[in-house]
Amino acid sequence: MKLPIQVLKKILVSSGYVTEKDFDDAAKSSKDLGKKVEDVLVFRGLTSEENLGKLVAEYLKVPYVNAGSLIIPEEVLNLIPEKIARFYHIVPFDKEGDRLKLAMEDPLNFEALEFVRRQTGLAIVPYYATIANIVRALGQYKKNIRAYFDKVIQENVKKASPDEDLIKAAENLPIIKILDTLLEYAVAERASDIHIETQSKEVVVRFRIDGVLQDVIKFHRGVEDAIVARIKILSNLKIDEHRIPQDGRYKFTIDRNIIGLRVSIIPSFYGENIVMRILPETSRPLSLEELGVSGHNLALIKNNLSRPHGMILVTGPTGSGKTTTLYSILNILNTIKVKICTIEDPIEYGIKRVSQIQVNPKSGLTFAAGLRSLLRHDPDIIMVGEIRDEETADIGVHAALTGHLVLSTLHTNNAIGTISRLLDMGVERYLVSSTVNLIIAQRLVRKICPACIEEYKPDKSIIDLLTNELKVSMPKQKFYKGKGCKECSSKGFLGRIGIYEALSITEEIKSLINQKTTASEILKTAVQQGMTTMIEDGINKVSSGLTTIEEVLHAVREK
Numbered sequence: 001m002k003l004p005i006q007v008l009k010k011i012l013v014s015s016g017y018v019t020e021k022d023f024d025d026a027a028k029s030s031k032d033l034g035k036k037v038e039d040v041l042v043f044r045g046l047t048s049e050e051n052l053g054k055l056v057a058e059y060l061k062v063p064y065v066n067a068g069s070l071i072i073p074e075e076v077l078n079l080i081p082e083k084i085a086r087f088y089h090i091v092p093f094d095k096e097g098d099r100l101k102l103a104m105e106d107p108l109n110f111e112a113l114e115f116v117r118r119q120t121g122l123a124i125v126p127y128y129a130t131i132a133n134i135v136r137a138l139g140q141y142k143k144n145i146r147a148y149f150d151k152v153i154q155e156n157v158k159k160a161s162p163d164e165d166l167i168k169a170a171e172n173l174p175i176i177k178i179l180d181t182l183l184e185y186a187v188a189e190r191a192s193d194i195h196i197e198t199q200s201k202e203v204v205v206r207f208r209i210d211g212v213l214q215d216v217i218k219f220h221r222g223v224e225d226a227i228v229a230r231i232k233i234l235s236n237l238k239i240d241e242h243r244i245p246q247d248g249r250y251k252f253t254i255d256r257n258i259i260g261l262r263v264s265i266i267p268s269f270y271g272e273n274i275v276m277r278i279l280p281e282t283s284r285p286l287s288l289e290e291l292g293v294s295g296h297n298l299a300l301i302k303n304n305l306s307r308p309h310g311m312i313l314v315t316g317p318t319g320s321g322k323t324t325t326l327y328s329i330l331n332i333l334n335t336i337k338v339k340i341c342t343i344e345d346p347i348e349y350g351i352k353r354v355s356q357i358q359v360n361p362k363s364g365l366t367f368a369a370g371l372r373s374l375l376r377h378d379p380d381i382i383m384v385g386e387i388r389d390e391e392t393a394d395i396g397v398h399a400a401l402t403g404h405l406v407l408s409t410l411h412t413n414n415a416i417g418t419i420s421r422l423l424d425m426g427v428e429r430y431l432v433s434s435t436v437n438l439i440i441a442q443r444l445v446r447k448i449c450p451a452c453i454e455e456y457k458p459d460k461s462i463i464d465l466l467t468n469e470l471k472v473s474m475p476k477q478k479f480y481k482g483k484g485c486k487e488c489s490s491k492g493f494l495g496r497i498g499i500y501e502a503l504s505i506t507e508e509i510k511s512l513i514n515q516k517t518t519a520s521e522i523l524k525t526a527v528q529q530g531m532t533t534m535i536e537d538g539i540n541k542v543s544s545g546l547t548t549i550e551e552v553l554h555a556v557r558e559k
Helices: 005-015 020-033 037-043 049-060 082-088 110-120 131-142 145-159 166-170 173-188 224-234 295-305 322-333 367-377 390-401 415-424 429-435 460-469 507-514 519-528 534-543 549-556
Strands: 090-096 099-104 123-128 191-198 202-209 212-220 246-254 257-267 272-280 310-315 340-344 354-358 381-384 405-410 436-448 453-455 480-482 493-504
Touching (some): 005 020, 005 049, 037 049, 037 322, 049 123, 049 131, 082 090, 082 110, 082 131, 090 131, 166 224, 173 191, 191 224, 224 246, 295 534, 310 390, 322 381, 322 436, 354 367, 405 415, 415 429, 415 519
Parallel strands (some): 099 123, 310 436, 340 381
Antiparallel strands (some): 191 202, 257 272, 436 493
16 A cells, blocks of 8 residues: 555654654655665665554554464465455455454555455455565465476476477477476575576476575476577577577566576586576565664664775675675665665676676676776765675775775675685785774574474584583573474475674774784674674574574584
8 A cells, every 4th residue: 555655754753763854865765766665764774664564554543464474374365366365465364253354455445345355255354464565475375386386397398399490499388388387486485596407317497495405396308408498588598509608687577576587507418507596676675674684783784884985895605695785785875865886796686876787707897897997987885796806805995995985795704704805815904904894794594484483402412512612601592493384395494584793893903903913812802892793693593583503503603
């Protein structure tokens, strides 16, 4: 439901959550960036989706429900056909006697209310839910998609016949149906990547879900060339090129949501293999809080975002969510008052009013070359996708020294290790201490499924490890896990969240860097100044029932 902006302003400002100035700034940015003002407020951390929902519900004089977090019984969900639920943006979530509780984007939509009343023969109790939560809840209609998926794929594999003309084969209806069904299933399963791998006698399709790869289907060889050709046509790649890697992009739409696909095709021994990264484009950028940043870490990051120059570095291994964190920071900083330029490899998401450059080593456009060119475009804020070499590090440091705010990533195990990494790249100590403002180290851990969470006692070996080796104080520490259920496909996990540590380069830390102090001494000082280490942040999330201690130890401990 889209409330008039003045009504929304009155609701939020009178609640005390948002000041009039912050709301007006967000409203200006929303108009300029083509986003909803509510989304701007949320990803800037000025309010939360939950608070916003409760305030709007109070204004509408209906109860609020966080529909996205509910586990809805199938018999209740099936009271309203999926097609109707998606059309009206409504989700039935509970039935008490002859009363049906209905989550609605617009609780005043009398047409939808009357339709549901006639469809079900029940008295309707409307609840307000944000559109984001409605979309999440609608995903539960896809619970039984697995059986449908297997059937459609196998039926169309049988119908598809190999054709020497790859263009003609790629346009056959069965091939189109196979790919469309594959994409729909991947989105419904919340997959981040689709892997299509050609083996000696079969083709294996795998999804990466919550960071873990799993097989979803296998079928006999014979149609893989047509599937590859179909993807190449959609991605604007060369169909007749089979000997070299190719990269491309294309978009598709599911339920009015635009999904971007980043396609990578490589030749292998038995044929071409494909990996497609799934990039939702219509969803709101996640705020730092939604990513899992909290407490002291959140305060440090927000404080450093207001500084006009210096470097903010995000570190961690590949796949730890560094780029997502940088995009969230960019969305906070993206206002009409600043010019933001990025040099990335690859560009994950397009951001309005941000000048984004794609690295292209073949044409000489490296991170260093692109960064050097960006400095001539009078930017206020620069994002470098990754500092990979001495030249990029040197240019980035000098950009921070000359009045720019520079954001970038590095591959190090922890925040303290970033200092040594920069020194190893040839950056002078005094430049490291005088330009780096903040270092954020992070990992991703799987979240416990809320439908089957239970308290448990971990093995004694884990307790001993925490208390003796990691020196974690655990008075009355509680531990949780998911026992496995239908909602999480018996895995016990559903989704992922970040664990973080943020190192602020204070005057004391600067002095220690210049004095060639060891990393352990710098860490000791940082902890004395209030730094929350990654293991501590992980333990906090364990106590909150967000993840398991095993997940935290697996993510944090160096192999």
